[in-house]
Amino acid sequence: MRRILLIAPLILTAAPALCEPLQVSKGMWTATTDVYFNVTNNGQLTEIPPEHERIDECWSKDEDVTLDEGLVDYFEGCSVVDTFTTPYSIDFDLSCDFSGLPMTGIASFAVSKGGDSFVGRIYLDGASGETGAEAEALMIGHRTGTCAAPN
Numbered sequence: 001m002r003r004i005l006l007i008a009p010l011i012l013t014a015a016p017a018l019c020e021p022l023q024v025s026k027g028m029w030t031a032t033t034d035v036y037f038n039v040t041n042n043g044q045l046t047e048i049p050p051e052h053e054r055i056d057e058c059w060s061k062d063e064d065v066t067l068d069e070g071l072v073d074y075f076e077g078c079s080v081v082d083t084f085t086t087p088y089s090i091d092f093d094l095s096c097d098f099s100g101l102p103m104t105g106i107a108s109f110a111v112s113k114g115g116d117s118f119v120g121r122i123y124l125d126g127a128s129g130e131t132g133a134e135a136e137a138l139m140i141g142h143r144t145g146t147c148a149a150p151n
Contacts (some may be wrong), residue, residue, distance in 0.1 A: 021068040023116040031141030038134040058147035117142040
């Protein structure tokens, strides 16, 4: 019972954040994304090379720095089933349909206290007939400074 009493204030203080979107700081950002795939067809593993992307860009608008359900719009065919937020993280349960391959999974993002760094992970898996697939994306980003003035 004592443990529940100690945890209760933490839960109650997090409650107001449930309606607030998660944000990182505006400025220049470097972010990397690594995506890994496992696909099986009739029990045979299909080799798909991982993907890596790095961006260096200015995030100066509110929509650039906001982490909310709108992120799922980048994944055509996916919708949010449920969302849970804390002051420094946001998690989504996802349901997707990629050309007839139904997949479910999670997307989780966490932001540092000052908003100058973030980590993210998306994991999806599913199957249709003899085809099964898993996809995992890992994202890491950090603010590198202020945006340069336009010319």
